[in-house]
Amino acid sequence: HVQLVESGGGPVQAGESLKLSCEVSGYFYSRYCMAWFRQATGKEREAVAAIDVGGSTKYADSVKGRFTISQDNAKKTLYLQMNSLKSDDTAMYYCAAVEKDFCPRTWTVEMTFGDWGPGTQVTVS
Numbered sequence: 001h002v003q004l005v006e007s008g009g010g011p012v013q014a015g016e017s018l019k020l021s022c023e024v025s026g027y028f029y030s031r032y033c034m035a036w037f038r039q040a041t042g043k044e045r046e047a048v049a050a051i052d053v054g055g056s057t058k059y060a061d062s063v064k065g066r067f068t069i070s071q072d073n074a075k076k077t078l079y080l081q082m083n084s085l086k087s088d089d090t091a092m093y094y095c096a097a098v099e100k101d102f103c104p105r106t107w108t109v110e111m112t113f114g115d116w117g118p119g120t121q122v123t124v125s
Contacts, residue, residue: 002026002115004095009120016085016124022078022095022117033103034071034078035113038091038122045094047108049080053101060108062088085124092119 008020020036035050049069050058057069068081078095096113106112 002032002097004097004115004117006093006095006117006120009093009122011123011125012085014086014124017081017083018085018122020080020082020093020095020120020122022080024076024078024097031099031101032097033100033107033113034069035096035103035107036069036078036080037094037096037110037113038089039094039119040088040091043091045110048093050103050107051078052103056102058103058107082122085122087124090122090124092121094119 003025004022006020006022012018031053033050033052036048037045038048039045048060048063049067051069051071066084070079095117097115098113104112
């Protein structure tokens with residue numbers, strides 16, 4: 001298992017950009033599928049994006065073309081660049097990890113991931 005800590009959240013205006021980071025600690029090597037999820041108040045947690053060890057990425061339809069997931073294995077950090085933010089993007093954003101060489105078809109399912117960070121709040125007004 002690894003420990004995950006998100007940062008970079010905050011209040012922003014609609015149309016602006018924000019970049020989230022997720023630092024990984026513990027016994028970590030690059031054979032992980034990493035993902036971002038988000039949960040708005042009163043709604044279920046939903047998958048946003050995922051990336052595997054080879055750099056292949058997956059995105060939810062709602063963020064395609066606006067969000068970019070990336071990782072720096074040397075720094076053990078996962079990123080989420082969010083552009084053209086909308087009020088609907090307001091949520092707590094969580095970093096998640098599962099030990100796999102690739103992100104499975106179930107990457108949108110919470111239970112696929114065993115390690116989670118505490119989250120960072122993004123508020124778009």
